[in-house]
Amino acid sequence: MTNAGTTVTADLPTPAVRLPRRRGIELTLIVVAVLLSVYGYCAVGLARNGTVPPGAAGYGAGLGVLALLAHVAVRLRAPYADPLLLPIGVLLNGLGLVLIYRLDLETPGDRAAPTQLVWSTLGVTLFIVVVLALRDHRVLQRYAYVCVAAALALLTLPVFFPAVNGARIWIRIAGFSIQPGEFAKVLLAIFFAAYLAANRNALAYTGRRVWRLQLPTGRVLGPIVAIWLISVGVLVLERDLGTSLLFFGLFVTLLYVATGRTGWIAVGLLLAALGAVAVGRLEPHVHSRVLDWLHPFASIDAGQGPNQLAQSLFAFAAGGLLGTGLGLGHSILIGFAAKSDFILATAGEELGLAGLSAIFILYGLLVERGYRAGLALRDPFGRLLAVGLASIVALQVFVIAGGVTGLIPLTGMAMPFLAQGGSSVVTNWAIVALLIRVSDSARRQYDMEVAA
Amino acid sequence: MTDAMTRHIRLAAAFCTLLLLALLVNATRIQVFQSRPYDDNPANRRQTIARYDQPRGAILVGGRAITGSRDSGEQLRYERTYRNGPLYAPVTGFASQEYGTTFLEHSEDGILSGTDEMLSPLPLWNDLTRAQNPGGNVVTTLNPAAQKAAYDGLGTRTGAVAAIEPSTGRILALVSTPSYDPGALSGNGRTANRSWARLNSDPDKPMLNRAVRQTYPPGSTFKVVTAAAALDAGVVTDLDAATTSPDPYPLPGTSTTLTNEGDGCADAPLRSAFEWSCNTVFAKLGVDVGVRNMSGTAEAFGFNDTGVRIPFAVSPSTFDTSVDKAQLALSSIGQYNTRATPLQMAMVAAAVANGGQLRQPYLVERTTRRGGETVSTAGSSRPVRQAMHPATAVQMKELMEDVVTEGTGTNAAIPGATVGGKTGTAQHGIGNSGTPYAWFVSWAQGERDMEPKVAVAVVVEDASADRSDISGGGDAAPIAKAVMEAVLGL
Numbered sequence: 001m002t003n004a005g006t007t008v009t010a011d012l013p014t015p016a017v018r019l020p021r022r023r024g025i026e027l028t029l030i031v032v033a034v035l036l037s038v039y040g041y042c043a044v045g046l047a048r049n050g051t052v053p054p055g056a057a058g059y060g061a062g063l064g065v066l067a068l069l070a071h072v073a074v075r076l077r078a079p080y081a082d083p084l085l086l087p088i089g090v091l092l093n094g095l096g097l098v099l100i101y102r103l104d105l106e107t108p109g110d111r112a113a114p115t116q117l118v119w120s121t122l123g124v125t126l127f128i129v130v131v132l133a134l135r136d137h138r139v140l141q142r143y144a145y146v147c148v149a150a151a152l153a154l155l156t157l158p159v160f161f162p163a164v165n166g167a168r169i170w171i172r173i174a175g176f177s178i179q180p181g182e183f184a185k186v187l188l189a190i191f192f193a194a195y196l197a198a199n200r201n202a203l204a205y206t207g208r209r210v211w212r213l214q215l216p217t218g219r220v221l222g223p224i225v226a227i228w229l230i231s232v233g234v235l236v237l238e239r240d241l242g243t244s245l246l247f248f249g250l251f252v253t254l255l256y257v258a259t260g261r262t263g264w265i266a267v268g269l270l271l272a273a274l275g276a277v278a279v280g281r282l283e284p285h286v287h288s289r290v291l292d293w294l295h296p297f298a299s300i301d302a303g304q305g306p307n308q309l310a311q312s313l314f315a316f317a318a319g320g321l322l323g324t325g326l327g328l329g330h331s332i333l334i335g336f337a338a339k340s341d342f343i344l345a346t347a348g349e350e351l352g353l354a355g356l357s358a359i360f361i362l363y364g365l366l367v368e369r370g371y372r373a374g375l376a377l378r379d380p381f382g383r384l385l386a387v388g389l390a391s392i393v394a395l396q397v398f399v400i401a402g403g404v405t406g407l408i409p410l411t412g413m414a415m416p417f418l419a420q421g422g423s424s425v426v427t428n429w430a431i432v433a434l435l436i437r438v439s440d441s442a443r444r445q446y447d448m449e450v451a452a
Numbered sequence: 453m454t455d456a457m458t459r460h461i462r463l464a465a466a467f468c469t470l471l472l473l474a475l476l477v478n479a480t481r482i483q484v485f486q487s488r489p490y491d492d493n494p495a496n497r498r499q500t501i502a503r504y505d506q507p508r509g510a511i512l513v514g515g516r517a518i519t520g521s522r523d524s525g526e527q528l529r530y531e532r533t534y535r536n537g538p539l540y541a542p543v544t545g546f547a548s549q550e551y552g553t554t555f556l557e558h559s560e561d562g563i564l565s566g567t568d569e570m571l572s573p574l575p576l577w578n579d580l581t582r583a584q585n586p587g588g589n590v591v592t593t594l595n596p597a598a599q600k601a602a603y604d605g606l607g608t609r610t611g612a613v614a615a616i617e618p619s620t621g622r623i624l625a626l627v628s629t630p631s632y633d634p635g636a637l638s639g640n641g642r643t644a645n646r647s648w649a650r651l652n653s654d655p656d657k658p659m660l661n662r663a664v665r666q667t668y669p670p671g672s673t674f675k676v677v678t679a680a681a682a683l684d685a686g687v688v689t690d691l692d693a694a695t696t697s698p699d700p701y702p703l704p705g706t707s708t709t710l711t712n713e714g715d716g717c718a719d720a721p722l723r724s725a726f727e728w729s730c731n732t733v734f735a736k737l738g739v740d741v742g743v744r745n746m747s748g749t750a751e752a753f754g755f756n757d758t759g760v761r762i763p764f765a766v767s768p769s770t771f772d773t774s775v776d777k778a779q780l781a782l783s784s785i786g787q788y789n790t791r792a793t794p795l796q797m798a799m800v801a802a803a804v805a806n807g808g809q810l811r812q813p814y815l816v817e818r819t820t821r822r823g824g825e826t827v828s829t830a831g832s833s834r835p836v837r838q839a840m841h842p843a844t845a846v847q848m849k850e851l852m853e854d855v856v857t858e859g860t861g862t863n864a865a866i867p868g869a870t871v872g873g874k875t876g877t878a879q880h881g882i883g884n885s886g887t888p889y890a891w892f893v894s895w896a897q898g899e900r901d902m903e904p905k906v907a908v909a910v911v912v913e914d915a916s917a918d919r920s921d922i923s924g925g926g927d928a929a930p931i932a933k934a935v936m937e938a939v940l941g942l
Contacts (some may be wrong), residue, residue: 236454253467257460300495310495316482318498326580330498353483357476364472371465377456387461392470399474407478423553 001332019447022083023075029087030071030139032088035065037094047327053101063094066124074436077135080443081436082369088362089127089230089432092417093120093425095359097344098326100420105337106332111421112339119422123429134348137437142383144194148227151187154180160236169240181243182414182423185392186430189250193384195223196258200380203259239285242399242413248272249395254388258380280295286409293409308334308342312404315345316356323352341412341418344404360401363416367394372434376442386438389431463931497527497887502584504528504549509564509587509822511544511556514596517589519544522817532557537633540628540874541605542612542661543594544635545764550644555661556590556815557634559763560714563588563819570827585863586822593817593830598906602627603643611912612662614795615935618802618895618907621811621834624764625935626667626795626909632658637764646732664766667791668763668911671878672729672924673891674786676800679726679851681749683844684739691723691847701732704777710735727859728849729875731785738784739777746784752839753810754799755792762795762815769796785877792907797893800839802907804872805895806846806853810837849895856894864894869940871896873932875924887914892928896936906939908932 022143038060045053053059074081098122101113134140140147157180160173170177185279189433196203228251232244252268255261279286291298292309300305306314315331318324329349334342348356370390374383376449400419404412482490490496506528507521518540520533532547534540545555553561562568564587569575571585595615602613606629615625651659655695660666682688686696699718700709710732717730725733738746750771751757760766772789782788792800795813803810811834817831823852825907840848852872855861877892889910899906910928 021622121905158595253464257464259455260456260460262883275876297493297495300493306493313482313486314490314493314496314498316497317477319483321484330501333497348479355477356483360472360475360479364469367468367472368465371468373459374461377549380457383457383461387464391464391468394471398471402478403474405475406477407474 014450019080019443021079021132023071023079023253026074026083026086027071029083030067030090032093033087033094034060034067036091037098040098041063041101044098044105045323045325048105048324059097059117063090063097065330066090066114066121066416070124070127070131073131077131077399078298078436078440080440080447081181082373082439082443084365084369085089085435085439087416088366088369091358092362093123093429095347096343096415096418096425099343099418100339102327103332103343103346105327116420116425119425120429121171122422123426126426127429127436130430134437135184136435137382137385137434137441138379140190140385141194143302144191147187147194148191151184151191152227154187155238156182163239169238169243177422178412179421179423181238181240182421182427183251185243185246186389186427186434188247189254189388189392191227192251192254193381193388195448196254197379197381197384200258203255214271218408236279239283240412241286241289242396242403242411244394245351245399245411246392246413247274247407249399250391253391253395254384257387258384262306289409293406296406307409308337309404309406311335312345313343313344313406314325316405318346319349319356321350321353323348323355325348326350337412340414341400341410342404343415343419343421344401347418349404359418360397363393363397364411366390366435369439373435373439373442376446377438379444382438382441386435389434389438392431393428453508453750458764460638463469472476473478480559486812500549501529503565503567503642504530506530506566506584506586508547509566510589511564511717512589512591512701513543513594513599516596518597522638524540524639526640530603532635532636532638534633537635538631539599539627540594541631541659542628542663543633544563544634544659548637548638548644548648549640551648556592556766559761560816560819561592563590564828568827575786576586588822588827589820589824590604591820592626592815592819594626594815595624595939598625598858598934598935599627601625601938602910604930605910605934607911608844609912609927610656610662610914611907611909611910611928611931612666612794613931614663614793614798615906615908615939616795616798616802616813617939618806618904619811620916621802621813621850622830623795623815624661624819624906624939626815628660628662629687630656630658662911663794663911664762664764666795667767667769667793667796667891668891668913669878670786671796671889671891672731672734672786672789672877673797673800673874673893673909674784674790674792675726675729675734675876676804676848676852676874677744677750677755678734678738678741678754678784680804680844680848681741681746682722683847684749684840685741685745687737687740688722690721691851692721694719694721695725695733695737697725697730699730699732701735701781702902703781705737705844706778708778711779723851723854724873727854729860734779734785741784743773743775743780746780747771748838750790750884751845752837753803754796755790762813764815764940766795767793769793771939774879786876794911795849797891797909798907799896801852801872801893803839804845804848805904805907806845808840808842810839852895859895860925861892863925864892864933864936866896866933866937866940866942868942869896869898869936871933871936873929875929876935877924889913892924892932894929894932894936896940898940898942902938906936908935910935924938 078213100116104111104113158169158171296309309333331346331349357408367390370386374386398416400413402408416422416428462728498681509519511519514619519533521530522533528549545551545557547557551868566585566587597873600851602625648717700711702709717732755769755771759769769792779788819827856865856873860875864873873894878889895907910931912927
């Protein structure tokens with residue numbers, strides 16, 4: 001199916017067969033996702049107070065209505081879409097709300113769950129708008145340069161606002177904190193996909209050959225490297241290294257997928273190594289992160305008590321195989337950012353390795369569905385867009401989950417859907433909406449060919 | 453072209469799979485293989501949180517809990533509370549979230565905090581369920597009336613009381629004054645920090661458990677040991693036969709002479725020498741008995757025993773075994789290096805009262821689960837030691853009774869009971885300049901009792917400002933009397 005070329009049409013005997021649209025599966029899975037989230041919400045209340053929390057019905061109804069509206073939108077405008085994408089989004093978002101609500105119980109003065117619910121609603125609304133308004137993803141190709149301009153503007157914006165916790169990545173408007181970099185990554189993915197789709201032949205087959213590496217011409221490569229350098233430069237200035245790493249990964253992945261030059265991987269890794277060494281030398285902030293990663297318990301040995309990473313590792317360890325149960329862990333010991341960057345530690349402690357693996361596999365499925373859509377599509381822009389969006393999720397999960405579990409140096413970043421942070425939730429819903437759109441196109445093109 | 457891109461997408465997907473696998477493997481490493489060392493890291497507060505996450509078990513006196521737990525609503529949730537904290541502080545000690553535990557709170561911590569494996573209904577049950585046992589209870593041997601009588605008797609004075617049931621070794625009262633409220637140290641906030649600083653800088657040392665952790669020169673009360681040694685060794689065979697003891701008594705090998713407070717001690721027979729506490733007679737008796745026999749008897753009573761636990765450790769009482777004759781003479785009247793805790797002197801009186809048999813003292817009758825099922829009991833298999841011949845014990849009882857009926861200890865006499873006692877006034881400080889310690893050790897047997905029911909030791913450090921008033925009979929005996937009455941129910 002993925003390699004469906006022009007020959008397929010000729011081979012098929014009966015044009016009357018239509019592919020199943022699988023919307024019923026989607027609805028069933030959404031119901032399961034909502035019920036699981038409500039169960040988690042109740043489990044927290046039962047563990048903490050012995051009673052079902054008073055808001056359980058409202059919470060379930062709210063999440064259910066949002067999911068159903070999204071489902072209806074998909075039914076109306078993207079009937080061929082992949083049926084796993086939306087339920088995974090609903091389950092992860094619901095689980096994130098449960099975890100944030102659970103951590104709110106430890107910080108009665110600072111409740112994040114209601115705000116997160118508002119942002120989730122906005123996210124689902126954006127999802128619905130994108131699914132309804134964007135009839136064909138190829139339209140986006142036309143706005144590539146608008147996207148990149150907007151992305152750069154968004155990335156530059158926080159520089160003019162005061163730094164929060166050492167990073168200039170937030171802007172505060174009317175009580176809401178917005179992280180413009182989150183939106184920028186989708187826009188950049190669109191731009192990269194559009195630009196590479198248009199220029200991939202030039203990138204792949206022209207230019208000088210140095211040893212075994214085929215280098216592209218400067219005329220083609222110039223703009224893309226410039227934009228990448230600017231975005232990374234802005235991020236280093238803003239001290240948001242997680243996003244910087246994400247952009248870099250996205251850039252290299254798409255470049256490789258578009259051109260197939262292994263040389264890009266070599267150049268990419270070289271650039272990454274140089275960048276890492278330079279930033280590690282110049283930025284004390286980054287340097288200390290690397291030291292923390294190498295010796296997470298150094299601060300304990302120095303008599304200063306455990307740092308956040310050590311606390312995070314303690315939380316995961318306390319979870320063991322099956323976890324302490326929702327509401328019964330002590331991940332709040334992590335302190336600052338327990339609800340955002342370190343939210344996964346709460347999942348690890350209270351749901352155990354079993355629950356953590358389930359969450360990883362949900363992300364894995366989401367990414368896999370994105371890649372699958374990319375494989376099924378025929379237009380290069382759609383393929384690159386699907387791969388790019390899925391890669392954003394994959395890289396983001398790896399960077400932050402690897403960071404809080406001590407696999408790689410910790411860089412601040414939001415766990416998609418789970419972590420507290422409005423911009424992130426909204427962006428993730430936009431990603432899922434775009435994936436729904438491209439997966440719908442992938443399936444629809446096939447169906448139309450069959451029908452023809 | 454499309455095929456090439458498909459291959460690239462597949463490779464990129466494989467790379468993402470690799471990232472996912474790396475995350476899963478690393479999560480397994482931390483959550484399964486590193487789990488134990490991380491859990492046990494002292495900087496990991498989870499074990500501390502779990503410890504205070506449930507109410508601590510109770511310490512019971514006379515069937516009533518003297519401790520409780522308060523839900524502080526903080527991260528370390530339950531804080532210890534005490535009913536009559538100062539009264540029972542020498543027994544309970546404190547259980548502080550910041551400063552650890554002492555005394556029963558320390559030695560029975562496993563039961564009280566619920567970590568003792570004996571508390572779980574089935575072996576390995578808790579490992580499976582991740583459940584925590586509720587804290588168990590510790591039932592003490594204390595007699596609440598005796599404890600209160602001792603505490604009230606000491607009042608504002610500095611001192612200590614220890615009372616034992618001679619036939620079993622059960623500790624009936626253990627009091628130290630001035631005392632403190634251990635509840636002030638329970639929490640972890642500023643209040644607890646301030647209390648800790650205040651108690652530690654207090655010159656009266658309220659947290660010092662004088663009944664078991666402070667040794668005093670026992671003074672004349674030690675003459676019970678010396679008399680028993682003399683009778684056991686056969687140095688004295690007839691209580692009423694005159695001894696050959698000069699007054700004043702020149703300490704052997706020195707030019708120092710020892711005198712008495714009163715007259716009539718020269719060549720006094722053991723009975724009247726004991727009754728009137730003649731230093732000269734007992735100093736010479738000690739020398740006549742010799743170092744070996746004196747040490748033997750003292751150690752049989754429990755001196756020089758570094759391993760006494762009730763269940764918390766008791767400071768060893770000392771009788772110096774490498775002494776010359778002059779030092780032995782002084783040691784035998786409870787001076788020089790002879791030092792004893794009040795509990796040790798109560799053991800001396802108890803051994804006399806119990807026919808020469810010394811039962812190891814103990815404070816915990818039994819431990820139970822929260823529901824009341826017994827986890828362990830003190831049992832009757834506790835070691836017994838013969839401190840003196842039974843015949844010697846009979847004679848010693850007679851001597852001690854005489855002290856109360858007509859000697860220095862008449863203040864301890866109880867109508868309707870047989871009481872034996874011995875007073876003591878111990879000089880201390882450089883050149884004996886310190887305020888003397890008033891001692892009284894005694895035992896009592898009610899008219900209808902088959903055997904003595906209580907043995908007491910009382911020490912009062914600063915009995916009063918007026919030095920001449922300080923005496924074992926005057927200051928300490930009434931307190932002992934009140935304790936004995938409380939036990940006998942008179």
